[in-house]
Amino acid sequence: MKLPPGFEYRPGWLDAPDEWFRRLYEGLEWAARDILLFGRRVAQPRLVDWYADPGIRYRYSGLELRAKPWPPFLEELRRRAGETASRSFNSALCNLYRDGADSMGWHADDEQELGPEPVIASISLGAERRFLIRPRGGGKSIRLELSPGSLLVMSGRSQVDYQHSLPKTRRPVDPRINLTFREVLSPPG
C-alpha cells in the first residue's frame, strides 16, 4: 500500500514482539491521565507513561510531562529505533490501549518542542489496530493496520500536511502498546 510522503512502515521490524509486549505491560508505570479539551479536564481514553533524558519537558493538550529515568529495556528499544531512524531520540511517549474502546483522536505531533519537521518512530506491540492518516486540507483517509513488532517512522512534512488517529473499534481486541520515540528540543536559554 502506498503511504503519503514522510510515512515509512516496516512490519516485522522487532523480533519477539510478544516478549517485548509482556516486559512493557508489566514493567512500565501505566496511569490514567487527564487532558484539557476545549478548557475541560477529561480522562484520556488510554493509559500512558513517559520517559525522557534529564531536563526534558514536554507539553501536550494542557498536560506537562516531566522526565523520568529510562528502564533498561525501554532504553534498548530507544537505541534500536534511533539506529533505524538515524536519530538520537531523547523521549518516549508510551500508550496502552486496554481494549477497543481506547483510542487516540485526530491530531498531528506538531508541538513547538518538537521543531518544524520532527522525526517520530512509533513501535506497535500486542493487538493489531487500525491507524488512519488524512490530509489536513481534506480528502480521503488512508488506513494502515499496525501489526505487532512493526515500526512506523514519520518524518518530513508528515506532521505539517497530515493528521493521524487510532480509532475505537467494536471488534473485541486484546490490549495494544504503542511507543513513540521523539526528539524534544530544549527550550532556549
Ligand SMILES: O=C(O)CCC(=O)C(=O)O
Ligand atoms: O497508537 C498509535 O499508534 C498512535 C500514537 C500517536 O498518534 C501518538 O502518540 O501521537
